[in-house]
Amino acid sequence: MATWDWQVFCKETTSGEMSATCFGKGGDITYLDWLLSAWGWTLSVSVLALLVALFFGSLMGILRTTPHRGLVLLGNAWTELFRNIPLLVQIFLWYHVVPSLFPVLRGVPSFILVVMGLGLFTSARISEQVRAGIQALAGGQRMAGLAMGFTLPQTYRHVLLPMAYRIIIPPLTSESMNIIKNSSVAFAVSISELTLFALQAQEETSRGVEVYLAVTGLYFISAFAINRVALFIENRVRVPGMIGGGGH
Numbered sequence: 569m570a571t572w573d574w575q576v577f578c579k580e581t582t583s584g585e586m587s588a589t590c591f592g593k594g595g596d597i598t599y600l601d602w603l604l605s606a607w608g609w610t611l612s613v614s615v616l617a618l619l620v621a622l623f624f625g626s627l628m629g630i631l632r633t634t635p636h637r638g639l640v641l642l643g644n645a646w647t648e649l650f651r652n653i654p655l656l657v658q659i660f661l662w663y664h665v666v667p668s669l670f671p672v673l674r675g676v677p678s679f680i681l682v683v684m685g686l687g688l689f690t691s692a693r694i695s696e697q698v699r700a701g702i703q704a705l706a707g708g709q710r711m712a713g714l715a716m717g718f719t720l721p722q723t724y725r726h727v728l729l730p731m732a733y734r735i736i737i738p739p740l741t742s743e744s745m746n747i748i749k750n751s752s753v754a755f756a757v758s759i760s761e762l763t764l765f766a767l768q769a770q771e772e773t774s775r776g777v778e779v780y781l782a783v784t785g786l787y788f789i790s791a792f793a794i795n796r797v798a799l800f801i802e803n804r805v806r807v808p809g810m811i812g813g814g815g816h
Contacts (some may be wrong), residue, residue, distance in 0.1 A: 576775045577603060577782070599769055599779075606765035607786050613683055613751045613761060614790070618744055620687025621694050628691065629698025630724055643695065651692035656753050659685045663757045682754045690747055697739045701732030734805055741798035745791040762786060 577600040578590040592598045597605075624646075631643035650658070662685040667673045673681075705728060713723030733740075755764035766783040770776040 572778055573775060574778055576773050576778055579773070581772070599773065602760075602765055602769065603762075603782060603786075606760055606762045607790075609679075609754070609759055610748070610751050610761040610786075611790065613679070613686065613754050613759065614747045616683045617686035617690065617751065618747050620683060621690035621743070621747070623691075624688060625691035625694025626698050626729075628695040629702065630729075632695065632699045633702045634720070643699075647692045647695045649692070650688050651696075653689075655686070655689050655750060656756060658689050659753050659756060661685070678757045679754075679759055682751075682757060682759060686747065686750060686753070690743055690750070693743055694740065697736045697743070698732060701736040702728050704735055705731055731807070734802075734807060737798060737802045737805075741795060741802075744794045744798065748787060748790045748794065 575586065578587050578598055579585065580587055580592055580596045580598050581602060582596050587593065587598050590598055590600045592601050628643040628646045631639040632647070634640060653661075659682060662681040663678060666681070667676070702724075709727055709731070710723055713727035714720070718726060751761060752763040754761045755767065758764070762783045766779050770779045773779065
């Protein structure tokens, strides 16, 4: 039975020599340095993509619940487009096709293109959740907001959305956790995130068990942290009488 060698992370990536502190010196880095850097790239892609997804997903979810048919059709078209094309295909489209169609984007870093691809893919799912959250509210709330003299945008901002977001915190939590996992597609365009690190480090060290267990642990820690933060927020903003954030 093969023994595990966790000291592989203390080896320098260039020379293969052991580092006493497990952190590189003199311009060389260890596999631990590389692992932590890859984790940072994974978190950066995930957080920025989540912000993109929340913005566009919320906007499209709102449009799909307005009384204006043209806006509803726009929101529906956006949602159907981005949720019916596989994520990896969308990443390749952003990386290979979009810069060809729009030359001004040729100098944009691949990191930004991946963030946009992952963010817009996730925005379609968040659009569904925002739409469902708004439609789950009693119809009288919209009418009450308009009767108080609010415009339709003000009614969404001050009346509908604060309640809708409370209802959809659980599915938003799942989407946030999914973004962490889906960020692994960034390896396909050579972004040095966790999955690319695992592939390359395993090939260089032949220590696949240790490498993949470490990467798996970091994915788990990242997703679990999001779950705990979202649960804290859900408990803090829950309206009295609402069960689990979505009951009445």
